[in-house]
Amino acid sequence: MNRRKFVKVLGTVTPVIAAMPSELMAFNKVANGPIVISTWEPNKKANAEAWEVLSRQGSALDAVHQGVMVPEADPEDTSVGLGGFPDRDGKVTLDACIMDHEGNIGAVMALEEIVHAISVARLVMEKTPHVQIVGDGALQFALENGFKRENLLTPKSIEAWKNWLKKSNYNPMETVELIEERIKKNHDTIGMLAIDSLNNISGACTTSGMAFKMHGRVGDSPIIGAGLYVDNEIGAATGTGVGEEVVRICGSHTIVEAMRYGKSPEEACKHALERLISMKGENHARKIQIGFIALNKNGDYGCYSMLPNFTMAVHSQDGVQIISAKSIF
Numbered sequence: 001m002n003r004r005k006f007v008k009v010l011g012t013v014t015p016v017i018a019a020m021p022s023e024l025m026a027f028n029k030v031a032n033g034p035i036v037i038s039t040w041e042p043n044k045k046a047n048a049e050a051w052e053v054l055s056r057q058g059s060a061l062d063a064v065h066q067g068v069m070v071p072e073a074d075p076e077d078t079s080v081g082l083g084g085f086p087d088r089d090g091k092v093t094l095d096a097c098i099m100d101h102e103g104n105i106g107a108v109m110a111l112e113e114i115v116h117a118i119s120v121a122r123l124v125m126e127k128t129p130h131v132q133i134v135g136d137g138a139l140q141f142a143l144e145n146g147f148k149r150e151n152l153l154t155p156k157s158i159e160a161w162k163n164w165l166k167k168s169n170y171n172p173m174e175t176v177e178l179i180e181e182r183i184k185k186n187h188d189t190i191g192m193l194a195i196d197s198l199n200n201i202s203g204a205c206t207t208s209g210m211a212f213k214m215h216g217r218v219g220d221s222p223i224i225g226a227g228l229y230v231d232n233e234i235g236a237a238t239g240t241g242v243g244e245e246v247v248r249i250c251g252s253h254t255i256v257e258a259m260r261y262g263k264s265p266e267e268a269c270k271h272a273l274e275r276l277i278s279m280k281g282e283n284h285a286r287k288i289q290i291g292f293i294a295l296n297k298n299g300d301y302g303c304y305s306m307l308p309n310f311t312m313a314v315h316s317q318d319g320v321q322i323i324s325a326k327s328i329f
């Protein structure tokens with residue numbers, strides 16, 4: 001049994017560990033080497049980029065930053081950055097956030113005409129006294145810092161928008177079905193979490209949001225505590241799906257707190273989904289796709305989704321793994 005597997009076995013009995021004396025608790029925090037995990041199987045390409053950084057002893061922050069830039073620059077990815085599907089007015093508006101192991105955070109929301117929203121979010125974190133900048137202000141800040149204005153629409157995204165305009169019916173679940181169809185071929189909203197060789201954790205999340213949303217609509221992805229949360233003592237979580245519902249339950253923060261109180265990453269993801277069911281009822285939840293992924297300080301990882309077909313990509317010294325999430329329904 002290797003160290004990671006051994007710690008994983010421990011992970012299944014964490015409620016007992018929570019009651020152990022502190023010298024044994026310290027064992028529960030032993031590092032298992034770098035690891036990166038992402039929402040959705042096709043994001044294994046983004047993980048590979050992040051792994052390059054981690055395997056050179058780079059920081060988890062640089063790893064998640066450079067990792068999520070891969071789908072942001074990919075015009076075939078219709079949920080992130082260049083080529084992301086537009087809102088109902090035909091404008092591509094991007095949401096992104098980043099969080100490091102010291103609790104530093106930065107986010108941009110409804111940012112237009114800049115491919116790498118995550119890089120602007122990181123600059124908000126590192127170069128301003130603020131944590132969130134939105135819309136025109138985010139664009140102005142990006143341009144002042146040397147980012148180039150680019151048209152993010154592609155022939156494919158324009159065609160999809162024109163098709164949507166024929167009915168102009170906004171239904172987030174239809175969008176989610178579209179997303180699931182698309183990820184079979186392409187990629188999707190990316191939430192990424194990593195642990196580096198110093199056993200520090202960081203996370204990033206970037207998206208063009210729900211396709212054909214109202215102009216100015218912001219989902220969970222750039223909201224710290226909803227789309228992403230990192231606590232370097234405990235672990236981190238991120239997710240994908242219908243952002244309105246993830247915000248309602250402060251999804252990622254709820255998961256990290258559940259891990260703090262003894263749940264494994266998988267159990268914690270399930271716990272957050274159950275919170276939505278207890279709040280809004282089963283009939284409501286059955287119509288909603290949400291997929292969460294989580295990583296704890298030991299390098300144990302897990303995922304869970306409300307409906308089937310959610311996947312997670314993992315890259316560590318054990319190689320690449322694709323995990324099909326268990327689902328509530």
Ligand code: SD4
Nearest residue numbers: 189209210219240241243
């Ligand atoms: C949002 N959570 O804007 C994002 C959308 C998403 O896969 O994850 N799509 O609500």
